[in-house]
Amino acid sequence: MIRRWRTAVGLVLTAVMLFPVYWMVNVSLTPAGRMRKSPPDWFPAAPTFEGYERVLREQLPYFATSLLVALGTVALTLALAAPSAYALAKLRPRGHRALGFVLLVAQMIPGIIMALGFYGIYVSLGITNTAWGLVLADSTIAVPFAVLILTSFMASVPDELVQAATIDGAGAVRAFWSVVLPASRNGVVTAGLFSFLWAWSDFVFAATLDGGGSLRPLTLGIYRYIGNNNQEWNSIMATAVVASVPAAVLLVLAQRFVAAGVTAGAVKD
Amino acid sequence: MQDTREPVTVRPAARAPGRTGRRRPQLLAWAFLAPLVAYLVLCYGYPLVTNVDLSLRSYTVRTFVHGGAPLVWFDNYATVFADPTFRTALLDTLVFTAASLLFQYGFGLALAVFFARHFRLGPTLRALFLVPWLLPLIVSGSTWAWLLNSESGVVNSVLGWFGAGRIDWLTSPSWSLVSVIIANIWIGVPFNLVVLHSGLQNIPAEVYEAASLDGAGAWQRFRHVTFPLLRPVSAITLLLGLVYTLKVFDVIWIMTKGGPGGSSTTLATWSYQLGFGSMLPRFGPSAAVGNVLILLALVAGLLYIRAQRRQEEP
Numbered sequence: 001m002i003r004r005w006r007t008a009v010g011l012v013l014t015a016v017m018l019f020p021v022y023w024m025v026n027v028s029l030t031p032a033g034r035m036r037k038s039p040p041d042w043f044p045a046a047p048t049f050e051g052y053e054r055v056l057r058e059q060l061p062y063f064a065t066s067l068l069v070a071l072g073t074v075a076l077t078l079a080l081a082a083p084s085a086y087a088l089a090k091l092r093p094r095g096h097r098a099l100g101f102v103l104l105v106a107q108m109i110p111g112i113i114m115a116l117g118f119y120g121i122y123v124s125l126g127i128t129n130t131a132w133g134l135v136l137a138d139s140t141i142a143v144p145f146a147v148l149i150l151t152s153f154m155a156s157v158p159d160e161l162v163q164a165a166t167i168d169g170a171g172a173v174r175a176f177w178s179v180v181l182p183a184s185r186n187g188v189v190t191a192g193l194f195s196f197l198w199a200w201s202d203f204v205f206a207a208t209l210d211g212g213g214s215l216r217p218l219t220l221g222i223y224r225y226i227g228n229n230n231q232e233w234n235s236i237m238a239t240a241v242v243a244s245v246p247a248a249v250l251l252v253l254a255q256r257f258v259a260a261g262v263t264a265g266a267v268k269d
Numbered sequence: 270m271q272d273t274r275e276p277v278t279v280r281p282a283a284r285a286p287g288r289t290g291r292r293r294p295q296l297l298a299w300a301f302l303a304p305l306v307a308y309l310v311l312c313y314g315y316p317l318v319t320n321v322d323l324s325l326r327s328y329t330v331r332t333f334v335h336g337g338a339p340l341v342w343f344d345n346y347a348t349v350f351a352d353p354t355f356r357t358a359l360l361d362t363l364v365f366t367a368a369s370l371l372f373q374y375g376f377g378l379a380l381a382v383f384f385a386r387h388f389r390l391g392p393t394l395r396a397l398f399l400v401p402w403l404l405p406l407i408v409s410g411s412t413w414a415w416l417l418n419s420e421s422g423v424v425n426s427v428l429g430w431f432g433a434g435r436i437d438w439l440t441s442p443s444w445s446l447v448s449v450i451i452a453n454i455w456i457g458v459p460f461n462l463v464v465l466h467s468g469l470q471n472i473p474a475e476v477y478e479a480a481s482l483d484g485a486g487a488w489q490r491f492r493h494v495t496f497p498l499l500r501p502v503s504a505i506t507l508l509l510g511l512v513y514t515l516k517v518f519d520v521i522w523i524m525t526k527g528g529p530g531g532s533s534t535t536l537a538t539w540s541y542q543l544g545f546g547s548m549l550p551r552f553g554p555s556a557a558v559g560n561v562l563i564l565l566a567l568v569a570g571l572l573y574i575r576a577q578r579r580q581e582e583p
Contacts (some may be wrong), residue, residue: 011390023359111518116316
């Protein structure tokens with residue numbers, strides 16, 4: 001009896017928490033004419049896809065940019081993080097504690113400050129408005145986290161496994177590539193997942209380093225809508241829904257990795 | 270969902286194998302680390318040094334592009350500290366951070382305790398709670414901006430049922446800070462829920478059984494068992510929350526742009542406002558505000574590391 005009651009309360013709490021998400025979808029389907037209605041429509045009474053049509057018409061290239069930048073960030077982050085995590089977890093050279101400290105501190109630097117520094121450098125090098133420039137900047141959000149979380153995953157790979165490979169004649173590179181890396185696949189998924197999400201939703205770097213050109217990520221697309229026309233909230237919300245799709249997909253496909261990532265973010269070594 | 274804690278509870282093994290030769294493993298390890306070290310120097314060190322340099326010079330748009338800005342040492346900092354906005358921004362940053370942390374933690378803890386019991390759909394609902402945390406901040410920001418819209422926002426409409434008058438959430442100086450805090454609390458609750466929930470899972474069931482045998486009620490069990498045993502996890506959750514909240518920029522900028530009249534300006538949004546918010550960028554002062562914010566974040570960070578060290582020592 002009490003369990004059933006708990007389920008009911010849980011459902012109500014979840015509904016309250018997710019109401020803004022529902023509202024985003026609802027507004028995205030509301031025709032522009034009914035937007036200012038008071039009281040508002042609680043359900044999409046007369047659903048329209050004009051918001052989504054506009055998104056497809058105007059935002060498709062931005063969508064592609066976001067995807068490109070996010071995937072590039074994942075690749076760069078993993079390429080940097082996996083070998084270093086292996087060294088930190090299994091080879092543990094002198095000074096690895098200091099490096100761990102630097103990584104912790106790096107995570108605490110506000111993105112807005114990094115953005116100003118990057119802007120100064122990019123302007124003097126003339127590389128603003130480039131996709132790879134954005135990839136490089138966005139990766140700074142994820143790299144320290146990825147190294148730390150991969151280190152804790154790789155540390156949990158039994159040393160006997162590595163030793164066995166070494167006895168079979170594998171060098172450090174082989175041991176890393178064929179033993180430790182596959183064994184910590186979950187860590188790689190978690191690190192990749194968060195790199196993707198953070199790069200996908202980055203606004204600070206996009207707004208500062210990628211303001212002028214045609215190559216803009218989706219977050220700037222939404223921002224431009226908000227700035228330009230406060231009237232067409234269905235287009236803004238439709239873009240928001242589209243921008244949320246990766247988060248939704250990842251949550252469904254990989255919810256236990258997400259939870260692992262959140263927890264590891266707090267209690268990492 | 271039970272295995273979510275698996276990677277973090279495992280401690281690194283004592284020693285790496287094959288450490289017989291001294292030199293070679295060292296070199297080998299640093300060969301694996303070299304790309305990361307180069308990256309940290311180039312992508313963290315260099316921008317940060319650039320930022321310090323920016324804050325010590327007097328820039329115009331021209332000198333920013335072509336170089337040759339004169340060194341003015343701490344003039345930018347003096348300008349920033351003398352600006353009346355500094356006091357507002359510092360105060361707003363503190364209020365924003367304190368209120369966000371308090372409510373994120375409070376709601377997160379209540380929900381974690383609620384979800385700690387087993388019931389049908391519990392794990393699924395808990396996973397759904399993650400959604401607000403996973404959404405891009407610009408999405409959350411614009412959604413809340415519309416929810417809180419004065420005329421057509423659903424929040425005012427619901428408040429109207431209870432006879433409340435219209436609140437100008439985003440456009441009145443007395444409410445704008447409250448509005449961005451509400452949105453930020455909503456974004457941060459899932460993180461607190463997940464971390465505190467995993468902390469609760471680590472408390473052995475026997476402790477509760479013993480407390481029940483001693484006749485402790487539900488509230489007493491929470492006060493004298495759950496809360497004290499959860500303290501290390503709570504400390505880390507709050508400190509990480511502090512570090513994250515000091516950084517918050519997107520949500521505030523999207524909802525209010527720090528306005529009206531600077532009423533929801535924090536150090537982060539002020540720094541952006543100075544550097545990128547207008548046609549006349551003031552890079553020097555912007556960088557100076559940024560460096561003040563870094564100092565605050567670093568103090569919070571050092572507290573965090575200390576708390577974590579203490580937790581690791583059994």
